[in-house]
Amino acid sequence: MNGSDEEKLVSPVHSDSQRLIQLPIKRQAVSPSASSALHLAPIALSDRRRTPPPPPATRRLFLQRSRRSGSVQKSGTLVTDLYSATHLRAMAALTTMTASSHASGPAWLQAALADVEERVQALAVNVPDDSVSDSFAQRADNYYRKRPQLVALLHDLHNRYLYLANRYSLSFRRKHCLASFVSSDINTDDDFDSAGSDAESFLSFQRVPRQPRRWLAAPCDVDMVVAELVVASVERYLLAAEGADAERRKAESSRKIELQGSLVEVLEAERMVLLGENVSLGLRAASLEKVAQAVESELGFMRQRAAELAWALVQLRENQRMCLLGRKIEGLQAQVYGLELRNRELFLAIARREKEKREARAEVERLRQENRRAREMAESRGRSWRSLWDRMRKLDWAPSSCAPHAKQ
Helix, strand or coil: CCCCCEEEEECCCCCCCCCCCEEEEECCCCCHHHHHHHHCCCCCCCCHHHCCCCCHHHHHHHHHHHHHHCCCCCHHHHHHHHCCHHHHHHHHHHHHHHHHHCCCCCHHHHHHHHHHHHHHHHHCCCCCCCCCCCCHHHHHHHHHHHHHHHHHHHHHHHHHHHHHHHHHHHHHHHCCCCCCCCCCCCCCHHHHHHHHHHHHHHHCCCCCCCCCCHHHHHHHHHHHHHHHHHHHHHHHHHHHHHHHHHHHHHHHHHHHHHHHHHHHHHHHHHHHHHHHHHHHHHHHHHHHHHHHHHHHHHHHHHHHHHHHHHHHHHHHHHHHHHHHHHHHHHHHHHHHHHHHHHHHHHHHHHHHHHHHHHHHHHHHHHHHHHHHHHHHHHHHHHHHHHHHHHHHHHCCECCCCCCCCECC
């Protein structure tokens, strides 16, 4: 592979994601001093406030191109894309590979890489592998805790990339822009990481004012062309992302309009149905009013008949009562007649009993008289027998062989 050939370099941050940002970069050899300046820049990664700011010219040019490309408006979209689980795992893998490649470097570089790896791992913790919907608590945690950390990490990396680009441009100009380029292809993973770091540094590399010296014109022009290509690629990607977002919003708006149109049609159909129901209900109400009038007239007639029936019922009850009273009177008269007959019979029986009493009393009186006469006769006979007995006692009875003999 020649150094002048163009190839599409895939960013290692997005190599595991669904979006692949392919940047057309003209690969060229970098001098060892520039490579060391790119990878071993003394940046205190553990503290954002210690990061040296980029030069004013580079920062102003980058801000102008950012406003022109609309990157400020799309920063929320980039943050949302980088916050996915795949991007975080890719960043963690890239940081691990870089730390392993620089394990033998100075202590400050190892500490800086360890800090970046720790921050990336903190953002990649508890990220599910499948694409299931997160709960409300997880979304709230991602938005209020991890999103500010990710935004801070992106701003920190952005400032460091600007600083690395400035250092690279200064070292590139300081080395008198070597005219020879290395055409050998790089196959190892460490070289791939360095190329990815070069590509990422080119993303934030800005043009610097050209020097009036002619012997620096050609290499600086090549470097500026590469930077312009990188910036154009980023602008194209941002415009494509903005267009995709606009298309998505347009599709959502059209879908909402269709849903609202269908809802309006449904409401119109419901209104027509309700109008038909109102007409039918009006007809039913008119028919029910006629029925109510007929029922009211029939109710008046029924009330009149009910009054007549009530009067007839009262008369019937009076007649029934009179009939019952007549029957009771007839029964009482029959009882009185029976009692009169019984009284007459009892009176005759009493008369017969009185007559019998008188006859019995006369018979008793006769029997008393007869008893008196019989007692008198008995008394007279008793006296005669007593005298006879006395005479017989006075006689003497002589005993004999057969019977005793009375003594004289």
